[in-house]
Amino acid sequence: MMALAGGLVALVLGIVGIVMxxxxxVKALMAGIPVMLILGGALAxxxxxxxxxxxxxxxxFDTEKDDLKREVDNxxxxxxxxxxxxxxxxRKD
Numbered sequence: 001m002m003a004l005a006g007g008l009v010a011l012v013l014g015i016v017g018i019v020m021x022x023x024x025x026v027k028a029l030m031a032g033i034p035v036m037l038i039l040g041g042a043l044a045x046x047x048x049x050x051x052x053x054x055x056x057x058x059x060x061f062d063t064e065k066d067d068l069k070r071e072v073d074n075x076x077x078x079x080x081x082x083x084x085x086x087x088x089x090x091r092k093d
Contacts, residue, residue: 018025
């Protein structure tokens with residue numbers, strides 16, 4: 001209940017403050033909006049660059065992953081061939 005009362009008081013005081021100090025409110029907006037746009041633009045640019053880096057890293061990882069899979073498959077084939085040759089030699093003995 002206290003939160004509701006405090007919220008209503010803050011709401012009324014805020015409305016009264018904007019009405020009484022409208023000029024200052026507009027000046028604060030005029031000063032604050034460009035700063036927020038600059039900071040928001042800088043943040044968006046940074047995040048965009050990081051996203052591009054992440055995509056490149058993911059592509060590089062996929063390529064390396066495919067290469068490793070091929071190498072593992074080749075090694076498995078070689079092991080099977082070696083086991084096959086060993087079994088043939090054991091049969092001869």
